[in-house]
Amino acid sequence: xxxxxxxxxxxxxxxxxxxxxxxxxxxxxxxxxxxxxxxxxxxxxxxxxxxxxxxxxxxxxxxxxxxxxxxxxxxxxxxxxxxxxxxxxxxxxxxxxxxxx
Amino acid sequence: xxxxxxxxxxxxxxxxxxxxxxxxxxxxxxxxxxxxxxxxxxxxxxxxxxxxxxxxxxxxxxxxxxxxxxxxxxxxxxxxxxxxxxxxxxxxxxxxxxxxxxxxxxxxxxxxxxxxxxxxxxxxxxxxxxxxxxxxxxxxxxxxxxxxxxxxxxxxxxxxxxxxxxxxxxxxxxxxxxxxxxxxxxxxxxxxxxxxxxxxxxxxxxxxxxxxxxxxxxxxxxxxxxxxxxxxxxxxxxxxxxxxxxxxxxxxxxxxxxxxxxxxxxxxxxxxxxxxxxxxxxxxxxxxxxxxxxxxxxxxxxxxxxxxxxxxxxxxxxxxxxxxxxxxxxxxxxxxxxxxxxxxxxxxxxxxxxxxxxxxxxxxxxxxxxxxxxxxxxxxxxxxxxxxxxxxxxxxxxxxxxxxxxxxxxxxxxxxxxxxxxxxxxxxxxxxxxxxxxxxxxxxxxxxxxxxxxxxxxxxxxxxxxxxxxxxxxxxxxxxxxxxxxxxxxxxxxxxxxxxxxxxxxxxxxxxxxxxxxxxxxxxxxxxxxxxxxxxxxxxxxxxxxxxxxxxxxxxxxxxxxxxxxxxxxxxxxxx
Numbered sequence: 190x191x192x193x194x195x196x197x198x199x200x201x202x203x204x205x206x207x208x209x210x211x212x213x214x215x216x217x218x219x220x221x222x223x224x225x226x227x228x229x230x231x232x233x234x235x236x237x238x239x240x241x242x243x244x245x246x247x248x249x250x251x252x253x254x255x256x257x258x259x260x261x262x263x264x265x266x267x268x269x270x271x272x273x274x275x276x277x278x279x280x281x282x283x284x285x286x287x288x289x290x
Numbered sequence: 291x292x293x294x295x296x297x298x299x300x301x302x303x304x305x306x307x308x309x310x311x312x313x314x315x316x317x318x319x320x321x322x323x324x325x326x327x328x329x330x331x332x333x334x335x336x337x338x339x340x341x342x343x344x345x346x347x348x349x350x351x352x353x354x355x356x357x358x359x360x361x362x363x364x365x366x367x368x369x370x371x372x373x374x375x376x377x378x379x380x381x382x383x384x385x386x387x388x389x390x391x392x393x394x395x396x397x398x399x400x401x402x403x404x405x406x407x408x409x410x411x412x413x414x415x416x417x418x419x420x421x422x423x424x425x426x427x428x429x430x431x432x433x434x435x436x437x438x439x440x441x442x443x444x445x446x447x448x449x450x451x452x453x454x455x456x457x458x459x460x461x462x463x464x465x466x467x468x469x470x471x472x473x474x475x476x477x478x479x480x481x482x483x484x485x486x487x488x489x490x491x492x493x494x495x496x497x498x499x500x501x502x503x504x505x506x507x508x509x510x511x512x513x514x515x516x517x518x519x520x521x522x523x524x525x526x527x528x529x530x531x532x533x534x535x536x537x538x539x540x541x542x543x544x545x546x547x548x549x550x551x552x553x554x555x556x557x558x559x560x561x562x563x564x565x566x567x568x569x570x571x572x573x574x575x576x577x578x579x580x581x582x583x584x585x586x587x588x589x590x591x592x593x594x595x596x597x598x599x600x601x602x603x604x605x606x607x608x609x610x611x612x613x614x615x616x617x618x619x620x621x622x623x624x625x626x627x628x629x630x631x632x633x634x635x636x637x638x639x640x641x642x643x644x645x646x647x648x649x650x651x652x653x654x655x656x657x658x659x660x661x662x663x664x665x666x667x668x669x670x671x672x673x674x675x676x677x678x679x680x681x682x683x684x685x686x687x688x689x690x691x692x693x694x695x696x697x698x699x700x701x702x703x704x705x706x707x708x709x710x711x712x713x714x715x716x717x718x719x720x721x722x723x724x725x726x727x728x729x730x731x732x733x734x735x736x737x738x739x740x741x742x743x744x745x746x747x748x749x750x751x752x753x754x755x756x757x758x759x760x761x762x763x764x765x766x767x768x769x770x771x772x773x774x775x776x777x778x779x780x781x782x783x784x785x786x787x788x789x790x791x792x793x794x795x796x797x798x799x800x801x802x803x804x805x806x807x808x809x810x811x812x813x814x815x816x817x818x819x820x821x822x823x824x825x826x827x828x829x830x831x832x833x834x835x836x837x838x839x840x841x842x843x844x845x846x847x848x849x850x851x852x853x854x855x856x857x858x859x860x861x862x863x864x865x866x
Binding site for chain 1: 504506507550551552553555573574575576577590591592593594595598624
């Protein structure tokens with residue numbers, strides 16, 4: 190599991206890429222990824238192209254990010270999910286809270 | 291941060307004075323060694339042979355032993371074995387003293403349980419270094435043991451605490467009817483601490499609410515959320531609240547008490563044994579399987595889990611399905627789907643579906659699923675906990691449970707009173723006034739035991755007034771499957787178009803000693819109906835509609851309609 194971040198040049202967008210299993214063990218790392226002095230940003234992108242699995246505590250972490258980024262006014266996209274990840278997000282109906290592509 | 295002192299203080303590992311047992315049958319060798327060791331600041335105990343050494347070890351409890359290999363009565367090898375056995379899991383380093391120098395003899399020293407050897411003549415520097423090294427090892431060993439015991443103690447403490455908490459939780463949560471004949475369930479004994487909750491409760495009107503919940507996380511956070519959830523579920527169900535109201539209440543409670551990122555995936559069902567239907571709300575759990583006349587219908591989660599949305603945006607809408615006797619609904623936590631085998635492959639919904647389709651008519655399906663998942667997980671065991679429930683439709687009188695007895699109200703409540711309550715337009719469509727009205731009636735001392743009958747009467751009268759009076763729905767529609775769906779579709783549609791509509795409920799209670807008469811008058815804004823016709827026809831046994839009036843007549847001593855048929859008044863007499 191590893192998390193990398195990438196800031197857009199105009200500093201308004203943060204992309205967080207998650208590799209491997211996204212579960213409770215990534216809690217601190219994920220938090221460090223979005224809680225930084227320059228934030229909150231206007232847009233967040235969570236790139237799950239290389240995410241193999243998420244569990245319910247990962248869903249909880251996404252909710253924490255959403256709260257940090259402004260709650261109902263947060264602008265968060267979840268990108269490139271594989272089928273398994275997509276299924277978990279769908280069962281929980283997270284498309285009501287996040288833009289999932 | 292405050293650093294608290296650990297209960298165990300590690301000893302000084304290099305300079306402290308140790309108690310050292312020296313066993314050697316040669317008097318002069320013994321004296322020489324004793325002198326060296328004493329000079330290094332240690333306390334010395336001596337023994338003259340193996341038997342003496344074992345004896346001194348038991349009495350003096352030395353820290354380190356220097357043991358001659360060859361001695362009369364009992365040699366050092368034998369003595370080492372006995373001492374090692376006596377010391378149990380404590381580490382008492384034994385250093386063999388030997389003039390032997392061949393590899394075989396030296397190896398024998400270690401095989402007998404010795405930790406090292408020292409060749410004669412003794413080199414004081416090497417001796418001291420060895421004593422120090424073994425003392426470090428001894429101290430480290432003691433520290434490890436101490437910490438291991440502490441962890442074991444903590445763990446035992448935690449398990450005991452959980453057992454107590456579990457008892458408390460059971461007293462709150464398991465007053466329900468999980469034991470009814472139409473429910474089979476699987477739930478680990480300490481499931482509340484892995485976040486799984488299964489609740490079931492009869493409604494005062496008949497029928498049942500069942501809720502399966504899976505909290506994020508394990509341990510305390512999960513258990514804490516389960517408590518208010520169970521209380522709200524049982525409290526509101528017993529009072530006659532409808533499923534959406536209960537869900538809204540649980541949702542906002544969890545939203546308030548749980549930290550962000552914690553929530554509860556749940557499925558809640560309302561099963562009606564009377565009109566043979568099930569209403570399902572599902573948020574975040576894997577699809578439930580409805581087995582309807584030998585066919586599998588998957589009921590997917592349509593909602594966010596409980597505890598995420600605020601009350602303004604919480605969606606409590608449900609799906610309603612018909613169920614005949616013998617039809618079943620399966621609901622499970624993700625533990626079934628995500629049970630993993632040794633290759634870390636999930637059991638998965640496809641496998642589950644194939645199994646269910648294979649045994650769809652079998653009464654053993656529940657156990658088949660349980661066995662198949664456990665067999666799949668094999669030795670590795672299922673990762674999450676397996677929680678599932680099977681809910682079967684059957685005639686209500688076969689459930690094998692007796693209506694829960696309410697402790698009769700004591701003290702002084704109102705005996706003689708009257709009230710009117712009028713609901714209009716959108717409020718008619720959105721709000722269910724029956725629990726509220728029921729609660730007012732229940733304030734009458736002694737009335738609680740009649741909760742079920744009064745609920746039936748009020749809800750029968752109210753739903754007739756709303757469905758048939760205000761919404762002009764024809765209940766004979768419900769006799770066919772298509773009509774059943776049509777009925778609820780029409781109901782929803784007309785509810786959204788209400789204008790100048792109202793239902794007025796008037797309650798009068800006239801208390802006597804140990805009893806009383808409750809008069810209920812309901813007037814709706816509809817055009818009325820020909821009640822003489824309903825009165826004349828006997829309801830057929832195989833249809834639901836038309837039974838309402840007969841039911842009312844069996845419960846009330848007077849049922850009277852007034853022209854033009856939009857007003858009905860009943861009298862209910864009760865006596866303790």
